[in-house]
Amino acid sequence: MNSISKIQKELVEEFSFFEDWMQRYEHMIDLGKSLPLIKEKYKTDDNIIKGCQSKVWMHAELEETKLIFTADSDAIITKGIIAILIRVFSKQHPDEILNADTKFIDQIGLKEHLSPTRANGLVSMIKQIKMYALAYKTQIN
Amino acid sequence: MDIEKIRKDFPILSRKIKGNDLIYFDNAATSQTPIQVINKISEYYSKYNSNIHRGVHFLSQEATSEYELVREKIKNHFNIAKKKEVIFTSGTTHGINLIASGYSNILQKGDEIIVSNLEHHSNIVPLQMLAEKTSSILKVIPMNLSGDLDLKAYKKLLNNKTKLVFVNHVSNSLGTINPIKEIIKEAHIHDAKVLIDGAQSAPHFKTDLIDLNADFYVTSAHKLCGPTGIGFLYGKEVLLNELPPYQGGGEMISEVTFEKTSYADLPHKFEAGTPNISGVIAFGAALDYLNGIGLKEIENYENELLKYATRKLKEVKGLRIFGEAKNKISVISFNIESIHPYDLGSILDKMGIAVRTGQHCAQPVMDFYQIPGTVRVSFSFYNTKKEIDFLILAINKAIKMLS
Ligand SMILES: Cc1ncc(COP(=O)(O)O)c(C=O)c1O
Numbered sequence: 001m002n003s004i005s006k007i008q009k010e011l012v013e014e015f016s017f018f019e020d021w022m023q024r025y026e027h028m029i030d031l032g033k034s035l036p037l038i039k040e041k042y043k044t045d046d047n048i049i050k051g052c053q054s055k056v057w058m059h060a061e062l063e064e065t066k067l068i069f070t071a072d073s074d075a076i077i078t079k080g081i082i083a084i085l086i087r088v089f090s091k092q093h094p095d096e097i098l099n100a101d102t103k104f105i106d107q108i109g110l111k112e113h114l115s116p117t118r119a120n121g122l123v124s125m126i127k128q129i130k131m132y133a134l135a136y137k138t139q140i141n
Numbered sequence: 142m143d144i145e146k147i148r149k150d151f152p153i154l155s156r157k158i159k160g161n162d163l164i165y166f167d168n169a170a171t172s173q174t175p176i177q178v179i180n181k182i183s184e185y186y187s188k189y190n191s192n193i194h195r196g197v198h199f200l201s202q203e204a205t206s207e208y209e210l211v212r213e214k215i216k217n218h219f220n221i222a223k224k225k226e227v228i229f230t231s232g233t234t235h236g237i238n239l240i241a242s243g244y245s246n247i248l249q250k251g252d253e254i255i256v257s258n259l260e261h262h263s264n265i266v267p268l269q270m271l272a273e274k275t276s277s278i279l280k281v282i283p284m285n286l287s288g289d290l291d292l293k294a295y296k297k298l299l300n301n302k303t304k305l306v307f308v309n310h311v312s313n314s315l316g317t318i319n320p321i322k323e324i325i326k327e328a329h330i331h332d333a334k335v336l337i338d339g340a341q342s343a344p345h346f347k348t349d350l351i352d353l354n355a356d357f358y359v360t361s362a363h364k365l366c367g368p369t370g371i372g373f374l375y376g377k378e379v380l381l382n383e384l385p386p387y388q389g390g391g392e393m394i395s396e397v398t399f400e401k402t403s404y405a406d407l408p409h410k411f412e413a414g415t416p417n418i419s420g421v422i423a424f425g426a427a428l429d430y431l432n433g434i435g436l437k438e439i440e441n442y443e444n445e446l447l448k449y450a451t452r453k454l455k456e457v458k459g460l461r462i463f464g465e466a467k468n469k470i471s472v473i474s475f476n477i478e479s480i481h482p483y484d485l486g487s488i489l490d491k492m493g494i495a496v497r498t499g500q501h502c503a504q505p506v507m508d509f510y511q512i513p514g515t516v517r518v519s520f521s522f523y524n525t526k527k528e529i530d531f532l533i534l535a536i537n538k539a540i541k542m543l544s
Contacts, residue, residue: 021159021491026542053483053499053514074513075481076543115487 004096007088008104015108024113025077032079036086038070049124053117054078056125060132065140066091067133081110081122089129094140097133102126142438148523150175150430161493164528169313169472169519170497171363172344174427178366181426185419192415194392208418211425212408218428219358220349221375225407228374228381229416233340234263236359236374237307239411240336241267243384244305248275253302255333257282257290258509259312259319262502264338268307282308284509288315288464296327303333310342314503314517315464316447316472318342322353329354334380340364344431344521345470346440356380362420367427371420374411381407388413439522446520447471450529457536463515471520474501477536480543482516488539489516494532 018024038047042059049056054075061068069090071082088104089097105111105126111119148154151173156163165173185207191200193208212227221227230236248254254268258281272279282295290308306328311318325335336357339348343360350358357380361372376384386393386404390413395405404410431439450473454460459478476482486498499514500507507514518532 022542025488025491029542054481055513075484077484077487078481115490118483118487 004088004092004100008100011084011087012104012107021113024109025080028080028084029076030080031083031087032073032076032081035072035079035083036068036070036090038072042070043072049121049128053121056082056121058082058125058128058132060129060136062136062139063091065093067094067097067136069129069132078118078121081114081118082125084108084110085122085125085129089133094133094137098130098137142434142442142522144442144523144525147434148525150177151523152176152179154523158493158495159491164494164524164531166518166520166524166528166532167495167497168344168521168524169316169341169364169501169517171369172366172521173523174368175366175430177430178368178423178426181423182368182419185422190419193418194409204418204422207422207425208416211421211428214425214428215373218432219343219375220351222351223378226375226378226381228376228408228411229421230359230372230374231370231417232361232363232372233338233359234361236357236372237263237336237338238267239374239387240357240359240376240384241271241307242387245271245274246385247383248277248304250276251302252277252304253280253298253300254278255280255282255295255298255303255306255308255328257295257308257319258284258505259288259290259315259317260307260309260503260505261313261338261340262504263340264307264309265505268305277304278302281505284506288312288317288466288469290317290319290324292320292323295324299327299331299333301331303328303331306333306335307338308335309338309340310348311339311345311470311472312464312503312506313341313472314501314506314515315466315474316341316469316519317464317466318468318470320468321355325354325356341470341472345436345443347436350375362424362427365424365427366430367424368420371417371424373424378407381411386410386413390414392416434522442522443471443520446524446526446529447473449526450518450520450532453529453533454536457533457540459540460536463510463512472517473519474515474517476512476515477540480540482514484543485516485536485539488542489532489535492535492538494535 038057038059043057047057056073058071069086073079153173189200189203191204193205215227216224280298283291328335334356337355339360344364358375363369393413396403463474482498497517
């Protein structure tokens, strides 16, 4: 099992411990507090991900062959959602990011418990992560 | 007013959302539907579903008379001079577009259109399109911190080039009741025509269009306990006659040959195609329902809810209300210090409370306050103080979670 699917499995397990959605939200909010924050200088309009009711900035950098993501949002639940994605996709090789599936999102039940606008935002964030992976892949090769 | 009895008329109010009783505080977006209205839709389809105005047969005559009866009800309810001045539309947005589009043949380069800073996007975008098409100029009545329009500034905007003024009776984002009688009077001094967007006012208090002397008025049934996809446009007969038809089709013609078609008289000229018949008939049932309770009673009770909720919300630490006009309806827009409205809305949703978050289709209002959006609670006559108490508890819980 590669590390992406391992982390995904951990997350699914972690969320399955909670009994109700309030607790899951609380956990998500906690995760948001440990989000690796984007540097202020990267918080530009170019780095805003569209499709969210709240603002989301994301930045990616290559460290050797791994992609490091940082991000921020003005909404704390959104920060939690990004934190989950970053835990899965950051510090990974672009190829692995591109090959990864995103079933874990449904397994956690994230989408169905988010409002449609947030679920859209989530899809946009994953798209953006994959776009970064595609862009940096060519740099490595 | 017996609230418990009224609540029983609304089947949706007994729903549970994630184990909690539904608390519906998003009435400004759409109101809930009483069983009397739901039954009317079912009655139409079960008993006299048929196309109107064209059939010789019994069902068509029955449907036509039910349909036309609603025009009469609207005329009486909104105190309109003539039945033919009531045009059925799909809603407020449709009515605004119909008028804006009609004036694209009348306005000339350099003419001026006035809107207010408090408008819903529906009452801005069609006018931007009109201004662009006719090279006319769009001007904006400014607002102040309390959420009131600046009438002094409005008077200065008016001049002989002003042709149209489009304002809402009540702001959907803040709840401000605008002094439209005065706005209309001032516009008429300059011979400008005024369209009143009544989407947010019609549900909360009685509107007398003859007294207001509005030139055009639009509203939507779905905010008035009626179904979605139906509303009406009122226009003074002389003005409606000056406008070209909006859509061509059946029903709106008197004679068609390939050389020339002549249009039907009002109101049919603006009602091309088979209309939303069940919607119109159910709209009538909704007006009956509201009148059965009494709009004055509704207004008084909702004011009581507004006062109560405003006082309770102000006790919440860090909470700021946007829009504290002296005259407002039961809408409260607010934010809590350092909490994103979307986060708060999401947590409230988890507790079964339906609120609206974001810009409320009124970005200029949010830009005025320089905020990304607000949480908006809007009360209807079937809401209770007990529900407001639960809202306050839920907000306090959410604050704990989110900070
Ligand atoms: C003030 C105002 N104008 C216009 C509209 C648009 O109404 P509809 O979507 O029913 O056409 C709304 C609805 O939110 C509103 O509140």
